[in-house]
Amino acid sequence: MSNNQNIYDNEIFFEGYKQLRGNKNNYNNLQEKPAMQSLLPDLTGKTILDLGCGFGENCVDFIGRGAARVVGVDISEKMLAVAKGENSSQNIEYIRLDMNDINTIDEKFDIIYSSLAFHYIKSFSNLLGNINNLLNDNGLLIYSQEHPLTTGPKQGPTWTTDENKNPLHYNLSNYMESGERCVKWFVDGLIKYHRPFSEIINTIIESGFRIDKILEPVPDEKSLMLIPKMKRDIHKPNFLLIKSTKIN
Amino acid sequence: MSNNQNIYDNEIFFEGYKQLRGNKNNYNNLQEKPAMQSLLPDLTGKTILDLGCGFGENCVDFIGRGAARVVGVDISEKMLAVAKGENSSQNIEYIRLDMNDINTIDEKFDIIYSSLAFHYIKSFSNLLGNINNLLNDNGLLIYSQEHPLTTGPKQGPTWTTDENKNPLHYNLSNYMESGERCVKWFVDGLIKYHRPFSEIINTIIESGFRIDKILEPVPDEKSLMLIPKMKRDIHKPNFLLIKSTKIN
Numbered sequence: 033m034s035n036n037q038n039i040y041d042n043e044i045f046f047e048g049y050k051q052l053r054g055n056k057n058n059y060n061n062l063q064e065k066p067a068m069q070s071l072l073p074d075l076t077g078k079t080i081l082d083l084g085c086g087f088g089e090n091c092v093d094f095i096g097r098g099a100a101r102v103v104g105v106d107i108s109e110k111m112l113a114v115a116k117g118e119n120s121s122q123n124i125e126y127i128r129l130d131m132n133d134i135n136t137i138d139e140k141f142d143i144i145y146s147s148l149a150f151h152y153i154k155s156f157s158n159l160l161g162n163i164n165n166l167l168n169d170n171g172l173l174i175y176s177q178e179h180p181l182t183t184g185p186k187q188g189p190t191w192t193t194d195e196n197k198n199p200l201h202y203n204l205s206n207y208m209e210s211g212e213r214c215v216k217w218f219v220d221g222l223i224k225y226h227r228p229f230s231e232i233i234n235t236i237i238e239s240g241f242r243i244d245k246i247l248e249p250v251p252d253e254k255s256l257m258l259i260p261k262m263k264r265d266i267h268k269p270n271f272l273l274i275k276s277t278k279i280n
Numbered sequence: 281m282s283n284n285q286n287i288y289d290n291e292i293f294f295e296g297y298k299q300l301r302g303n304k305n306n307y308n309n310l311q312e313k314p315a316m317q318s319l320l321p322d323l324t325g326k327t328i329l330d331l332g333c334g335f336g337e338n339c340v341d342f343i344g345r346g347a348a349r350v351v352g353v354d355i356s357e358k359m360l361a362v363a364k365g366e367n368s369s370q371n372i373e374y375i376r377l378d379m380n381d382i383n384t385i386d387e388k389f390d391i392i393y394s395s396l397a398f399h400y401i402k403s404f405s406n407l408l409g410n411i412n413n414l415l416n417d418n419g420l421l422i423y424s425q426e427h428p429l430t431t432g433p434k435q436g437p438t439w440t441t442d443e444n445k446n447p448l449h450y451n452l453s454n455y456m457e458s459g460e461r462c463v464k465w466f467v468d469g470l471i472k473y474h475r476p477f478s479e480i481i482n483t484i485i486e487s488g489f490r491i492d493k494i495l496e497p498v499p500d501e502k503s504l505m506l507i508p509k510m511k512r513d514i515h516k517p518n519f520l521l522i523k524s525t526k527i528n
Contacts, residue, residue, distance in 0.1 A: 181429075181452070192440065192451065201451035203440065204429070205515045208498050228517075229477055230494040243491045246478040250456050267453045269476075 037152065037223050038130075040086075040108035048218035050114075053087070057258045060148070064176055064271045067249040068147060071174050071275045075099045078142040081166060083131055083175075084149025088115030091124045094145075103139070105129045135162045142168055146175040148271075151183055151224045154212075156232070160239035167278045173241060176273040179248065180207065183226040188215040191264065199264035232274070241276040248272060285400065285471050286378075288334075288356035296466035298362075301335065305506045308396070312424055312519045315497040316395060319422050319523045323347045326390040329414060331379055331423075332397025336363030339372045342393075351387070353377045383410045390416055394423040396519075399431055399472045402460075404480070408487035415526045421489060424521040427496065428455065431474040436463040439512065447512035480522070489524035496520060 039045050052058055068090075076098035082091050085104030094102045102124045106112050112126050120126075129136070131153055144163050153159050163173055182189055184207040192201040210231055213224045227235075233243060248269040251262040287293050300306055324346035330339050333352030342350045352374045354360050360374050368374075377384070379401055392411050401407050411421055430437055432455040440449040458479055461472045475483075481491060496517040499510040 181455070185449075190449075192449075201433075201438075201440075201449075201453050202455075203449035204452045205449050207429070207450075208496065208514045208517055228496055230496040230520075233481075233491065233494045237491065237493065243481065243485065245485065246481045248456065248476055248478040266456045269456055 038107045039152075039219070039222055040106075040111050042219055045218045045222075046108075046110050059259075059262075059270055062255040062258065062262075063249045063251060063265075064148065064273075067247045067271065067273050068145075068174065068176055071245060071247070071273060072097070073143075073172065075143070079103075079140075080143045080145055081105065081134075081137070081141040083134065083144065083146040083163075084152075085115060085126070086111045086147075088112075088119030088124065088126065090145065090147060091115070091126075092119040092121060095121050095123050099123070101125075103127060103137070103141070105131065105134065105137075107131065131159065134159075134166065137166060139166070140168050141166055141171060143172045143174065148176055148178065150175055151177045151226075154225055156225070156227060156235050157239065160235060160241070164240045164278055169278065171278045172244075172275065173236075173278070174273075174275045176271050177232075178224065179269045179272045180227060180229055180232065181268045182270055183213055183224055184209075184228075186213060188213075188217075189268070199261075199267065202264075202268040204268075232272070236274065236276055240278060240280045242279045244275045244277055246272070246274050286355045287400075287467070287470055288354075288359050290467055293466045293470075294356075294358050307507075307510075307518055310503040310506065310510075311497045311499060311513075312396065312521075315495045315519065315521050316393075316422065316424055319493060319495070319521060320345070321391075321420065323391070327351075327388075328391045328393055329353065329382075329385070329389040331382065331392065331394040331411075332400075333363060333374065334359045334395075336360075336367030336372065336374065338393065338395060339363070339374075340367040340369060343369050343371050347371070349373075351375060351385070351389070353379065353382065353385075355379065379407065382407075382414065385414060387414070388416050389414055389419060391420045391422065396424055396426065398423055399425045399474075402473055404473070404475060404483050405487065408483060408489070412488045412526055417526065419526045420492075420523065421484075421526070422521075422523050424519050425480075426472065427517045427520045428475060428477050428480065429516050430518055431461055431472055432457075432476075434461060436461075436465075437516070447509075447515065450512075450516040452516075477520075480520070484522065484524055488526060488528045490527045492523045492525055494520070494522050 077100045079101045082104045091102045091104040104126045107130050185205045190203040191199045194200045325348045327349045330352045339350045339352040350372045355378050433453045438451040439447045442448045
């Protein structure tokens with residue numbers, strides 16, 4: 033097994049993350065999740081691989097939408113313990129595996145799904161090659177990641193504010209500099225990988241996929257009422273979502 | 281004929297633009313042009329439509345690369361006068377036409393090419409529909425535009441500098457707000473249209489194209505020697521180039 037960062041099994045990170053996700057009014061639930069759901073086709077009878085399945089909420093949702101079988105993969109024992117406890121089903125199998133080692137899976141799927149995990153992967157090209165091998169012909173890859181405008185700056189996102197402390201400008205830097213970013217999120221030293229838009233899109237295409245749709249979600253009115261600071265997202269989106277089809 | 285902005289026939293704009301392009305060491309020649317050329321296939325025997333052909337330099341280059349026939353379209357009489365004077369060929373036809381009216385062209389092409397003109401067009405969807413109709417089956421669209429990170433801010437690009445006046449951050453704003461931008465470039469009140477990345481890509485796909493490759497050029501070492509301030513382009517690219525194929 034590859035020796036990949038397993039930050040979700042860090043006690044401090046895990047508790048911080050659990051608390052964040054425990055609050056239903058968060059960025060994931062208000063922005064990323066509805067956008068991802070809008071990209072789903074009819075799942076009736078489909079087999080799905082969920083990469084970085086975390087607590088398994090999406091796996092159980094797929095079964096509810098008619099999926100025949102879901103395999104949820106995560107590197108974190110703690111996450112999978114919650115998934116098995118709270119989101120189990122006879123048609124869901126949870127596997128503890130580094131996302132760099134999915135070539136060891138001996139099965140093909142109609143859809144590969146991944147929510148906010150790919151920006152932790154160093155070699156996007158290797159990952160996509162493995163994903164292509166795991167998909168049936170014309171299979172779908174539907175995934176989200178932190179937006180490249182978010183991952184770009186080396187110090188993490190910062191903002192310029194006006195005299196009333198309202199966000200004025202997003203401080204973009206190093207956008208064209210592909211590679212490792214070491215930021216603080218619950219803990220110091222969290223490693224992510226930044227890739228500019230063109231690199232993301234070209235790597236997907238070169239890995240044998242056709243780009244079908246791209247989303248950069250913005251907050252709706254309800255979200256702005258619940259989390260007023262989301263109005264700054266008009267300047268810089270948080271998430272990038274891509275739907276693509278395996279064509280060769 | 282549509283009553284589109286024809287800024288290139290404004291005397292002050294035209295003189296400013298001519299002077300800029302007269303200097304060979306400019307952003308177009310050092311960044312945009314080599315990137316566009318890298319996207320060209322073998323042009324032998326091909327028919328090409330160049331939208332916003334300006335002085336016609338690319339039209340004559342296409343003939344040099346073996347193209348059988350090139351039609352150059354521009355809204356500006358002044359630009360076409362230079363094109364006809366300096367870049368004529370028996371296999372090039374220059375036509376004065378608003379890019380919104382290309383549906384009046386009664387001919388099909390193997391390749392449609394456009395350099396830095398599409399950000400002046402209000403309805404990208406209409407333009408792409410017309411382009412699709414003008415392409416032969418499996419025809420190519422190769423175009424460049426100002427990068428969405430450049431067109432986004434409503435006041436035009438601004439930068440935060442450090443104590444030594446070196447660029448520190450690009451001040452991004454309004455990136456997710458699609459629509460008109462009124463900026464100063466040689467003259468006040470130049471109208472451009474901003475579209476976020478996802479809108480650009482999705483509109484191309486929905487117009488019957490497959491995305492083949494995307495480029496966000498960065499300056500090479502020679503360019504950095506000639507124009508040292510280009511080092512800030514690592515924070516924010518100037519151009520977005522897209523190659524796509526008509527698939528239906």
